[in-house]
Amino acid sequence: MTTTYIALLRGINVGGHRVSMEALRQHLAALGLQRVRTYIQTGNVFFDAPADLDRAQLTARIEQHLQQALGYAVPTFLRTTDELAQLLALQPFGPDPAPDTQRRCLMLLAQPAPTDLVLPHRSPKGEYEIVHLTGQEAFVVWHLQDGRPPSSTTFLDKTLGKLTTTRFVHTAVKILEAARQ
Numbered sequence: 001m002t003t004t005y006i007a008l009l010r011g012i013n014v015g016g017h018r019v020s021m022e023a024l025r026q027h028l029a030a031l032g033l034q035r036v037r038t039y040i041q042t043g044n045v046f047f048d049a050p051a052d053l054d055r056a057q058l059t060a061r062i063e064q065h066l067q068q069a070l071g072y073a074v075p076t077f078l079r080t081t082d083e084l085a086q087l088l089a090l091q092p093f094g095p096d097p098a099p100d101t102q103r104r105c106l107m108l109l110a111q112p113a114p115t116d117l118v119l120p121h122r123s124p125k126g127e128y129e130i131v132h133l134t135g136q137e138a139f140v141v142w143h144l145q146d147g148r149p150p151s152s153t154t155f156l157d158k159t160l161g162k163l164t165t166t167r168f169v170h171t172a173v174k175i176l177e178a179a180r181q
Contacts, residue, residue, distance in 0.1 A: 001052075002034065003080055004046060004048050004081045004179060005046040005047055005049055005078050005079070005081075005178050006078070006176070007028070007046075007076050008033060008043065008078075009045065009074050009075070009079070010070050010077070010164070011043070011046070012041075013026065013041045013043065017072055024038055027069050028065075030046055030151055031062065032050055032109045033122065034047060034048040039175050044167075046179040047176065055078055059076050059077075062076045062078075063075065075163055075165065077110075079108070082113065085181075086152060094139070097133050098141075104170075105141070105165070105167065105168055106138075106140075106168075107140055108164060108165050109136045109137060109138070109160055109163075110136075110164065112135060113137065113160065114133070115133075117159070118133065123156075124155070125149035126143055127152075127155075128143070128155050139169075
């Protein structure tokens with residue numbers, strides 16, 4: 001029996017770290033993962049693995065392999081398709097689309113989410129608003145400043161930890177759809 005995983009990778013094709021999706025698929029297939037596929041160029045990989053595989057060990061194997069193959073750390077966040085579907089079904093932003101002045105994001109956290117925040121929790125300058133937390137995920141609104149995303153992540157780093165990866169919610173919906181094919 002296998003499980004379909006979605007690996008959301010941090011730092012792929014940003015900041016000078018370039019890798020083709022074909023090479024990324026080959027790297028994960030070299031680990032014995034099955035039906036390896038990718039979605040867009042930002043480090044979204046789907047694959048099948050034995051259902052009884054230890055997730056922490058699998059994550060470590062992927063991170064170690066990519067570090068050796070690419071020459072830089074690639075933090076990896078694994079969720080099953082069912083887990084991502086359950087997260088998106090929460091709809092903490094409500095059913096209406098985001099206004100042009102916002103970007104709605106799903107952040108995956110390496111550390112457990114803080115349990116002592118009163119939500120919604122807004123940054124002092126008002127550029128970020130954490131609206132919902134789960135075990136290791138945060139739903140965050142970026143309030144655009146003059147049409148641009150916030151430039152500093154200091155508030156999020158201090159509140160949620162530095163080791164995270166972020167996807168716009170509308171992109172996470174598309175990632176889930178692609179993973180289920």
